[in-house]
Amino acid sequence: MSANDVGRARDAGAASDSIRLETLAAAVAAAARTRRYGSWYVAEHRFRVMRSYAQTVLFTAIGSPLVYLYAMGVGLASLVDGNLGDNAVNGVSYLTFLAPALLASSAIAVASEEFTYPIMLGFKWNPTFFGMNATSIQPGQIINGIVISVAARMLLTCTIYYVFMLVFGAVPGALGVVAVLVALLTGLAFGVLVMAYTITLKDDTGQLAMMQRFVILPMTLFSGTFFPLDLLPPYLQWIGWISPLWHGTELSRVFAYGMTEPIWLSLVHVLYLAALLAIGWVWARRLTVRRLNK
Amino acid sequence: MPEPVIVAQNLVKRYQDFVAVDGISFEVAPGESFGLLGPNGAGKSTTMRMIGAVSTRTSGKLSVLGLDPNGYGPEIRSQLGVVPQENNLDMELRVRENLMVYGRYFGLPHARVARRADELLEFAQLEDKATAKVDDLSGGMKRRLTIARALINDLRMLLLDEPTTGLDPQARHILWDRLFRLKEQGTTLLVTTHYMDEAEQLCDRLVVVDKGRIMAEGSPADLIRRYSSREVLEVRFGSTQNAEVAGRIQGFGERVDVLPDRILVYSDSGENELERMTAAGLRPITSLVRRSSLEDVFLRLTGRNLIE
Numbered sequence: 001m002s003a004n005d006v007g008r009a010r011d012a013g014a015a016s017d018s019i020r021l022e023t024l025a026a027a028v029a030a031a032a033r034t035r036r037y038g039s040w041y042v043a044e045h046r047f048r049v050m051r052s053y054a055q056t057v058l059f060t061a062i063g064s065p066l067v068y069l070y071a072m073g074v075g076l077a078s079l080v081d082g083n084l085g086d087n088a089v090n091g092v093s094y095l096t097f098l099a100p101a102l103l104a105s106s107a108i109a110v111a112s113e114e115f116t117y118p119i120m121l122g123f124k125w126n127p128t129f130f131g132m133n134a135t136s137i138q139p140g141q142i143i144n145g146i147v148i149s150v151a152a153r154m155l156l157t158c159t160i161y162y163v164f165m166l167v168f169g170a171v172p173g174a175l176g177v178v179a180v181l182v183a184l185l186t187g188l189a190f191g192v193l194v195m196a197y198t199i200t201l202k203d204d205t206g207q208l209a210m211m212q213r214f215v216i217l218p219m220t221l222f223s224g225t226f227f228p229l230d231l232l233p234p235y236l237q238w239i240g241w242i243s244p245l246w247h248g249t250e251l252s253r254v255f256a257y258g259m260t261e262p263i264w265l266s267l268v269h270v271l272y273l274a275a276l277l278a279i280g281w282v283w284a285r286r287l288t289v290r291r292l293n294k
Numbered sequence: 295m296p297e298p299v300i301v302a303q304n305l306v307k308r309y310q311d312f313v314a315v316d317g318i319s320f321e322v323a324p325g326e327s328f329g330l331l332g333p334n335g336a337g338k339s340t341t342m343r344m345i346g347a348v349s350t351r352t353s354g355k356l357s358v359l360g361l362d363p364n365g366y367g368p369e370i371r372s373q374l375g376v377v378p379q380e381n382n383l384d385m386e387l388r389v390r391e392n393l394m395v396y397g398r399y400f401g402l403p404h405a406r407v408a409r410r411a412d413e414l415l416e417f418a419q420l421e422d423k424a425t426a427k428v429d430d431l432s433g434g435m436k437r438r439l440t441i442a443r444a445l446i447n448d449l450r451m452l453l454l455d456e457p458t459t460g461l462d463p464q465a466r467h468i469l470w471d472r473l474f475r476l477k478e479q480g481t482t483l484l485v486t487t488h489y490m491d492e493a494e495q496l497c498d499r500l501v502v503v504d505k506g507r508i509m510a511e512g513s514p515a516d517l518i519r520r521y522s523s524r525e526v527l528e529v530r531f532g533s534t535q536n537a538e539v540a541g542r543i544q545g546f547g548e549r550v551d552v553l554p555d556r557i558l559v560y561s562d563s564g565e566n567e568l569e570r571m572t573a574a575g576l577r578p579i580t581s582l583v584r585r586s587s588l589e590d591v592f593l594r595l596t597g598r599n600l601i602e
Binding site for chain 1: 297359369395
């Protein structure tokens, strides 16, 4: 117990007699580390859990770039480039055009996995979050810890994806590696919203599967992933504008092959994604406080 | 006199449409083993959650370990061990890992948590299950692991919400034995239960709770003395006969309770009452003389059985 703890205790308006002050100071000291590092302790727990399915994490992280880049980027690309020439889309080859979008989609895929069923699990099916909440941990720290751990898995997945993109020769831009960070931002911005929505569910009666089918899949199709957004009829283009994936994909392309767009638009991409991340994060924390305080 | 570890005054918890805890007051002294006894839905678990600093009270005063849970949740929780009603062990982790991650939540260093985890596995008689999957443990083992987990920090008080509900008799006795050891070591225990025998085994003092209110307070022996008799004679005449017989045995013992399936006669000597009954020409189908229990206290106080 430090003098600082006693000071904090006194500031908190403890009774003046020394025994009570000592009690309070001891309590403050006992919880001090968790108040500071609690989010990391939660992340540590999540990493241990992830280790139990590490094989799946690695298999998808290596398998999906291999399969997608080959099937789409090489297979489909030969068809597109064959018809439209070497500078098929956006002035670059189809593979170069497509790869940054697939990278961002891979972050979305991790998000839609980690921010759905594991959240439902922790609140309901195997309510470990209630167990954490009974310790010195606070509800907001549970959310922070989850975000930290998922960010780590996402970064790993995206980095491996990027390495495969290099191997496939899909990254002409010098700043290509920044696309990995853009993908991370995209995945998290979308993910925290999905997490917040999942926390509002008392029961999963198919909502999470519906979200896969009716939100995530259409979002992938209409976010300028496989073809530029302006090829869509104007009345469908709004889907891209509100889609975090479109913003992430466009920004990735700027870094991956120097796609030209106005600076203000690139700024909008960053701000939009950052805003979603902030809103979703705060919302998820609040919902958690409410849900754990029964 | 040492400062109480819990002071609850007029504690209320209200949800939108009902009042779970309706103005209860009690104090618990350090080292004491205190029980909340009552049927399901009496407000025991809600009270427990408020004391555990995970549920905000609607009104009233509450002090836990000298602190107000409203402002010092983490500080209070850092000094508690909590055994919730519903097991929330992490099924995706192994037995020992469950203790490890939990210990870290209190900010304890790895080496210390590891040492403590091994001690607790021994205490919970789970040494040879350290690397087992939680799912493969029996109900009693899971419960013991949950108790071990609750003891990982430097706790000043252990909260147990229905510790043995759903366990078979043998598993319950093993668990009670472990809890009794903690009690002997001076750990303050706060127990909720709807089992009479559990309350009698574990609690120095208890409150009987029903519909969010305290009906009575005292030691188990004290409550039995105050609200029941030394012995109880249980007789059955068959469900159709009970009511008719009831009229003929008014005045037997200190008191007579007619239940749908049996009649209870409270008396200092059950045998004497049975003899009187036989002398009066009554022939019960079955008869049983037993010591009075908290079940009888509850029945007397509320007119209802604890387990319905």
